[in-house]
Amino acid sequence: MNQNFDIIIVGGGAAGFFTAINSVEKNPKLKVAILERGSEVLQKVRISGGGRCNVTHACFEPNELVKFYPRGEKELRGPFHQFCSGDTIEWFEKHGVELKIEDDGRMFPVSNSSQTIIDCFIQATQKLGIKVLTGQSVQSIFKKDSFWKIETQSENYITETLILATGSNPKIWEMLQNFGHAIVSPVPSLFTFNIKDSRIKELPGVAANVSVKVKDSKLVSSGPLLITHWGMSGPAILKLSAWGARILNDKNYQFTIYVNWLNDVDAEDTEKILKEIKQEHAKKAVSKKSPFELPNRLWESLVLASGIETETKWADVSKIQLQNIAHQLTNASFQVNGKSTFKEEFVTAGGIDLKEINFKTMESKLHQNLYFAGEIVNIDAITGGFNFQNAWTSGFIVASAITN
Template sequence: MKKIAIIGGGAAGFFTAANLGKELGKQTVIFEQSPAPLQKVRVSGGGRCNVTHACFDPRELVEFYPRGKKELLSVFHQFQPGDTMEWFESRNVPLKVEEDNRIFPVSDNSMSIIEALMKEVEKNQVEIRLSENVLKIEKKENHFLVHTKSEVLPFEKVIFTPGSSVKSMDILRNLRHKIVKPVPSLFTFNIKDERLKDLMGISFEWSEIAIPQFKLEAEGPLLITHWGLSGPGILRLSAWGALELNKANYEFSIRINFIQQDKEYCIDFLNELKLEHAKKLVQNINPFSFPKRFWHRLLEVCKIPVDLTFSHLNKQQIQALATELTEGIYQVKGKSTFKDEFVTAGGVDLKEVDFKTMESKVCPNLFLAGEILNIDAITGGFNFQACWSEGHIIAKHLESIN
């Protein structure tokens, strides 16, 4: 009987295996249902892999997690982004911190991360079984039985890191775990609105976005897509509002401020332009450096003719333009999955996990990490950091008791 089964060949599973050491590693088997491991690592950050985030104070770091904040504080005190950077860089994967504090390999290629993990796992002599679907886990008195399609294998301990599939949740329910219903956490907003029609690809460096109904606010870059709106600002809102937006069946209103100034400031600014550019056509002066197509669309929405000069802008038109720029209301009807960073809220109830070791409180010798837990974060490398930290804790605990 081998000692350890790792169910799931993603970030948490492989990082655990990479830190087990050779003595435990050669008694460990990773079961991964797909034909290739580390698929989310491969596509993260557009194929560059956003490894972690340059936030090195655990108290500040946990503020990026809508769910799991309290529990992760002790986890990050044990292993935080600085430790992640040191781990990869000591294995010949130099990393870089970008302007927004996201951390990537210098190579800008996720394969650098994957190859480092694979090399450590192979060095530890861990057996990797790809295309191996685990159907069931049975708890016996002093061991587990792991059922695959072809055989039933005994293990002393199970590390469960399969992601958040319905099947994975069912396996844990059979081991007496309580599951918080999973819902999407990172997604974009579907909006059919004439103001956005045919403007796909236009982006804004910084916008303020709110969902007044749920008192949610976020800011960040914004992108118009063929289905509506995306970008970091939208994704942050989707993460913090994951549960409420799911209950609302993804139908709600958002308010957008495209210029980061209030309406009164905008009105005063437009009146100044009226004096300064009195004889010029409004459509030819783009005061906010928007792409021309967007500026012209706003003028059209506010019924400002193409041949109108600033001197002829009336009070109602200025009011309408200021409203669109600072308080534009858009109706969201549905969502689209943000495929590269697909994350869910929900999973194992956090009260059932000992976060000093990541061991289950209801099923001894079962360890849990990654998206199977009711923990999630906004984009920026935070979800991977939780996986690295939890996996490292499990590996070091098992080494200490071996």
């Protein structure tokens, strides 16, 4: 028995729900179903942002917002002019969810719970009569005349308009390849660096504002760096991993990074500052207190790595040792040996080739009435609410296109 719908959305995540709700709000006559392969919907929404759901980012200028997307920067400019982060805030407010801005620009529900977002979506689908069908793993997709036929393990569905919002699902990508779509092979995008090094071994939990670069590449990043039990994490590292997703994959995650613990102060200026400190604090122990905006424990570790013993006074530091400290502070090299990814925050670079999508409508350029929303396409962002913003924007654009 075939089940007929005007619109079928495959994927019960953020992009799928947002597309469905906006479509029926724009045209209440539409008969819409969401097919979800799992037993639960909106799982990524539930666990994102540590269970608080980082809905978007307080960057309201489309031309600035696109800069947070290592893949998709050029393509998203038009879409963000149609639906940007300000529109997201307004949309959620209209649906009874107030958002707040944190110091770093990330935006969360005032309730601090992702359940608020889930409840908002579930209530909207119930109110609008959208069918949410779980346990529907798509086995095959056919095109017949002007209709799409979708077979799951238990049902057959027929629809005029098919929207795929399945994120990084290799099985769906494979089906799309059979329809002639090119898929950019997926590689991990947000990950931390595994580093075993005596300078940071005893310092898990210590953070500093740094700049980092990858040796023999143009990859650079700055921001907070967090030392962990397994190496280095924090925004500076995650940004580097996103922008360098392909390059670092090619290096098999074995590479050297240079860390400037003073962010933008170079070795020469650092040496001058150290010489002044040497004169002013001649009788004090070098390792006792950091003269820079650095945690004392990190300073102490870098002093030791420069060949200066714990009790050494500033007066006794040689010119070579001063140069060594300046080097450790501004150009310390660390060997990265592997990566760590967090399952719940997992983002991949890869997906449908962007050249095959019309970004005014998010429709396939190869097949009429086939649309894409969210991470199924080769777009991804750094952390901070940007991946969700891509889900809301693409979902809104699809909904506008199919209801016009």
